[in-house]
Amino acid sequence: MLYRYFSAASTYAHSVDFVIILIAVIVGFWLIVAEFVFFGFLFKYRASNGQPTRYITGEEKELKKWISIPHMLVIVCDIAILASAIYVWYEVKQVMPPAEHTVRIYGQQWAWTFQDPGPDGVFDTADDIRTTGELHVLVDSTYHYELMARDVVHSFAVPSFRLKQDAVPGRTIMGWFKATRAGAYDIQCTQMCGLGHALMAGRIIVETPQEHAAWLLRQENPSAPASAPAVAQADRVTVAEVRR
Numbered sequence: 001m002l003y004r005y006f007s008a009a010s011t012y013a014h015s016v017d018f019v020i021i022l023i024a025v026i027v028g029f030w031l032i033v034a035e036f037v038f039f040g041f042l043f044k045y046r047a048s049n050g051q052p053t054r055y056i057t058g059e060e061k062e063l064k065k066w067i068s069i070p071h072m073l074v075i076v077c078d079i080a081i082l083a084s085a086i087y088v089w090y091e092v093k094q095v096m097p098p099a100e101h102t103v104r105i106y107g108q109q110w111a112w113t114f115q116d117p118g119p120d121g122v123f124d125t126a127d128d129i130r131t132t133g134e135l136h137v138l139v140d141s142t143y144h145y146e147l148m149a150r151d152v153v154h155s156f157a158v159p160s161f162r163l164k165q166d167a168v169p170g171r172t173i174m175g176w177f178k179a180t181r182a183g184a185y186d187i188q189c190t191q192m193c194g195l196g197h198a199l200m201a202g203r204i205i206v207e208t209p210q211e212h213a214a215w216l217l218r219q220e221n222p223s224a225p226a227s228a229p230a231v232a233q234a235d236r237v238t239v240a241e242v243r244r
């Protein structure tokens, strides 16, 4: 199950991972230092030889250093975390690289539905492709999404992309992603949205141009061959491979 958190399949997945690892390293370092100091002092100043432990108020300048110096260092670490988090937030949420494709995503109790504008690239025309639970996209292609909720608040999450965005009724929320590895990845709803919340899963199928063309063809003509050309299969990264 954890494999999807270790597979990075979008352009910004590594940036999000960087912030998470940075926080883990900084917090982990200070946890170890604080525990060593804490237990070291407990041991050093324990009651021994019948002498009760000395009561230290910590008001002397010499003793205050044990608070003020780590305090300053922790603030420096906070600034480093904040700066990298703002940088990644800006990359993921504040800027929208030009779209090569746009899709509409609808959250509803309890399924994800998708609207692809089809070959003409225009929404709400006869060639639109509507799917439930499965979104087909091209690898190495920038997608804008228009995210909507039909009933209550949902959250569109693709762990392998490090993508998560709430869907709010009455609003159309724009975002983007660019998948970097072909394969099939999980979609989850990450806002409690009712009884069937746990069942609100989907798949995002990242395809090579050949596979995507074959999929588009099948939408027009369901009797078209289901399998993509052999070349396309060869450079496809399957979930099983990502898992390894």
Ligand SMILES: [Cu+2]
Binding pocket: 107, 108, 110, 153, 154, 155, 189, 190, 191, 192, 193, 197, 200
């Ligand atoms: Cu939901």
